[in-house]
Amino acid sequence: MKLWKRLMCTCRRRSPWLFHMNSGSCNGCDIEFVAALTPRYDAEQLGVLLQGSPRHADILCVTGPVTRKAADAIKTVYAQAPGPKAVVAIGSCPATTNVFIESRTLEGPLGRHIPVDVFVPGCPPRPDAILQGVAKAAAILAERADHPPAAAPVIKPDAVEVQR
Amino acid sequence: MSLTTALARLLIFPGLLFAVPAAWFFLWVERKAVALMQGRIGPPFMQPFYDFIKLLGKDVPVREGIGGLLMKAWPLLAVSSAAGAVALLPVLPAQGGFQGDLILLLALLEVPSMCIIAAGFSSRSIFGEIGSAREAVLSVSYNIVFLLAILSIAVSQHTFRLEALAGLPATPLRWLGVAALLACLPAKLHINPFSLPNAEQEIYAGPMTEYAGHELAMWELAHGLEWVAATGLVATLAAPRFALWWLAALAFVALSFAVVLLLAVLASATARLAIDTTVRFYWHCTLIFAVLAISSALIMRFRS
Ligand code: SF4
Numbered sequence: 001m002k003l004w005k006r007l008m009c010t011c012r013r014r015s016p017w018l019f020h021m022n023s024g025s026c027n028g029c030d031i032e033f034v035a036a037l038t039p040r041y042d043a044e045q046l047g048v049l050l051q052g053s054p055r056h057a058d059i060l061c062v063t064g065p066v067t068r069k070a071a072d073a074i075k076t077v078y079a080q081a082p083g084p085k086a087v088v089a090i091g092s093c094p095a096t097t098n099v100f101i102e103s104r105t106l107e108g109p110l111g112r113h114i115p116v117d118v119f120v121p122g123c124p125p126r127p128d129a130i131l132q133g134v135a136k137a138a139a140i141l142a143e144r145a146d147h148p149p150a151a152a153p154v155i156k157p158d159a160v161e162v163q164r
Numbered sequence: 165m166s167l168t169t170a171l172a173r174l175l176i177f178p179g180l181l182f183a184v185p186a187a188w189f190f191l192w193v194e195r196k197a198v199a200l201m202q203g204r205i206g207p208p209f210m211q212p213f214y215d216f217i218k219l220l221g222k223d224v225p226v227r228e229g230i231g232g233l234l235m236k237a238w239p240l241l242a243v244s245s246a247a248g249a250v251a252l253l254p255v256l257p258a259q260g261g262f263q264g265d266l267i268l269l270l271a272l273l274e275v276p277s278m279c280i281i282a283a284g285f286s287s288r289s290i291f292g293e294i295g296s297a298r299e300a301v302l303s304v305s306y307n308i309v310f311l312l313a314i315l316s317i318a319v320s321q322h323t324f325r326l327e328a329l330a331g332l333p334a335t336p337l338r339w340l341g342v343a344a345l346l347a348c349l350p351a352k353l354h355i356n357p358f359s360l361p362n363a364e365q366e367i368y369a370g371p372m373t374e375y376a377g378h379e380l381a382m383w384e385l386a387h388g389l390e391w392v393a394a395t396g397l398v399a400t401l402a403a404p405r406f407a408l409w410w411l412a413a414l415a416f417v418a419l420s421f422a423v424v425l426l427l428a429v430l431a432s433a434t435a436r437l438a439i440d441t442t443v444r445f446y447w448h449c450t451l452i453f454a455v456l457a458i459s460s461a462l463i464m465r466f467r468s
Contacts, residue, residue, distance in 0.1 A: 011217040014208070042204035044195070047211055053291075053369040055225070055376040058218070082223040082376040 012058070012084070013142035015047040016134060019057035019081065023074055023110070025064030028124040029091035033061060036127035036134075046135055054080040059137050061130075062116075065093040065100045066108035078114045084144045086117040086137040090130055095119045179251035186250075187388025188212040190395070190424050194355075197428035212388065219381035225374075231286050235374070238283040239382035245275035246389035253396045253416075254327040266324045270314065273393055276386050277303050277352070280361065284371030295370025298439055299361035305446040306351040306358075312454035313344035317401065320461035330400050337464070340457045342402050347450050349394055349427060351442070353387075357434035358442055366436075395423040 022030055037043050037050055051057050054077045066074065078087070087110075092098040094110035110116055117140050120133035173179050191212040199206025208214075227235060249272035252265065277299060284296025318324050320337045351358040362370040369375075372383055399419035406412045437445070 007217060008221045011214040012221070015211070015214040015218045017215075039199075039202040039204045042199070042206070044199060044207050045205050047207060047214060050365070051369065052364045052367075053373045055374060056369060056372070056380060058222075080225075082225060084222070 009142045013138050015049075016059050016138040016141065017049045017051045017057050018059050018061050018134065019051055019054045019077070021060055021062045021074060021077055023062055023064035023070035023094070023108075024067035024106075025091065025093055029063035029093070032124040032127055033063060033090055033130055036130040041127050041131060043131055043134070046131070046138070048131075048134060055082060057081050058085055058141060059134060060085065060087045060114075061090055061134070062087060062094050062110055062114075063090045065097040065103075065106050066110050066113060067105055068107050071107045071113055074110070074113055084141055086141045086144075087114055088118045088120060088130075088133050088137045089116045090120050090133070091125055092121055092123045095121060098123060174248070174251045180247055183247055183250040183389055183392050184385065186392045187385060188216070190391040190420075191384075191388045193421070193424050194391075194428045194431070197425055198432040201429065201432045212384070216381050216384060219384065220378050222377040224377035224379060231288065234286045235283065236379065238279040238286070239375070239379050239386060242276040242279040242386035243382050243389065245272045245279075246386050246393055248272045249393040250389055250396065252326070253393070253400055254330060266314065266318060266326050266329070269326065269393075269397065270311065273352075273390070273397070274303075274307070276390055279386075280371050283375070284361075287371070287374035289368075289373045291368040291373045292371045294367050295361045295363070295373070298363075299371065301439060301443060302351055302358065302360055305443045306348045306450075309344055309446055309450040309454045310348040310352070312451075312458050313341040313348070316454065316457035316461040317341040319458065320464055322465070326397075326400055330403065331405060334402075337457060337461055338401065340453070342398060344450060344454050344457060345398055345401070346423070346426070347453075348446075349398070349423070350430060351446070352394055353391060353427065355427060356431040357437045359431075359436050360439055360442060363436060391424065392420070395420040395427075398423050 020030070020033060035041070037048070054060070058081075060078065060081055062074065064070065078085075089095055089110050093100065094108065094116070097103075097106055097108040100106055100108075107113075118133045118137045120129050122129060125133075175181060189212075192207065192209060195211065196206045226232075249269055252269045252272065281296045281299050281303075284292035284299070317329065317338050320335060321329055321332050323329055323332075350356070354360075354362050362372060367373075372380065375383060396416070399416050403412070403415045403419050406415060
């Protein structure tokens with residue numbers, strides 16, 4: 001049993017499948033995310049594969065500051081990904097809503113809606129940084145027990161609430 | 165063939181015990197070859213194994229009713245028929261039984277693709293339905309060529325036993341048939357330029373969109389076993405005969421490997437075609453080719 005658990009740990013760490021979700025980003029982060037998957041950075045060395053369906057994904061990569069329209073969609077997609085799963089927030093937008101901070105069309109940041117495991121800061125972050133974030137998320141995923149309670153958001157929503 | 169040897173074939177060689185690692189190996193070779201051609205390092209050797217075990221440990225969404233049961237059944241059916249097809253390949257000499265029966269092999273090779281069609285429709289996902297419809301159209305167009313190619317080989321050499329076929333000397337017609345088979349393999353294995361049914365990203369994941377966890381793992385395994393069975397079929401028809409069994413087995417493995425490499429090169433050198441172009445390709449170019457082959461086979465048969 002213990003051996004099986006250790007094997008499962010290794011396999012989870014070595015085979016992170018990603019699903020890319022855009023929650024209203026300016027597209028800068030998405031371009032960098034796609035760049036991270038190109039042959040130049042060779043993410044497949046880490047076992048990374050971009051999947052078409054959230055049902056196949058282990059790690060959700062979210063970009064953007066979470067607009068009102070996107071908030072429900074994000075919760076749906078998060079629920080559709082089978083556990084154990086991890087979330088990587090790419091860019092400064094999902095962490096703090098960044099330059100869009102006072103916009104009335106936002107319901108961000110991301111931590112208010114789903115638990116986030118890794119934040120990759122930058123506007124936009126470099127592809128290397130995104131890959132590092134994914135590798136870190138894969139390591140977190142490997143350490144998780146079979147059915148983890150939802151991880152606590154790293155940035156508390158109140159901490160970034162602005163005085164309007 | 166006694167029951168024990170039949171079971172040994174199904175479970176050990178060339179059945180499950182050999183076929184499952186071979187399936188993972190072929191999946192890895194394909195990904196690695198694509199990576200090398202793109203100038204990167206690519207996935208580690210154990211990658212398909214990691215993926216499989218990881219998928220076994222993931223949750224599966226709860227589905228109720230007959231639809232849920234069917235969705236569980238399709239991947240298992242696909243895996244078992246693909247494994248059966250691999251076990252039928254006449255790598256080792258044997259007499260009697262189902263060993264090397266060409267018609268049964270063709271039927272078993274066809275089951276996984278039907279399972280994919282059924283799976284897409286029973287998942288009730290719009291993307292699954294589009295993928296299934298594409299798979300159905302694709303399999304209608306390439307299967308005619310596929311079957312005609314095999315028929316022409318069988319008719320020209322007067323036998324439907326794969327073993328007897330492998331023992332006979334290769335004729336020019338047989339090479340024509342093997343070439344037609346090779347042209348069908350990319351569509352049968354859903355790789356570029358004919359990766360229409362599962363068209364990653366374009367229609368999410370096609371028929372597999374709703375699958376997760378161990379059911380998805382079974383689909384991956386079925387896909388790998390299809391690789392082994394389809395390349396093995398071509399290797400059996402194209403391999404030269406050797407008196408020593410280990411030399412024959414070696415030639416079989418080497419030829420399958422060569423076919424996998426060839427398909428990987430094709431996959432990395434091309435982009436996905438649209439469905440109408442694909443169907444036109446199979447109906448126009450390859451069908452003429454296959455009809456030529458079977459008509460000349462018939463003529464040869466009546467003249468001899
Ligand atoms: S972090 Fe910067 S680049 Fe990324 S989505 Fe926000 S504004 Fe655009």
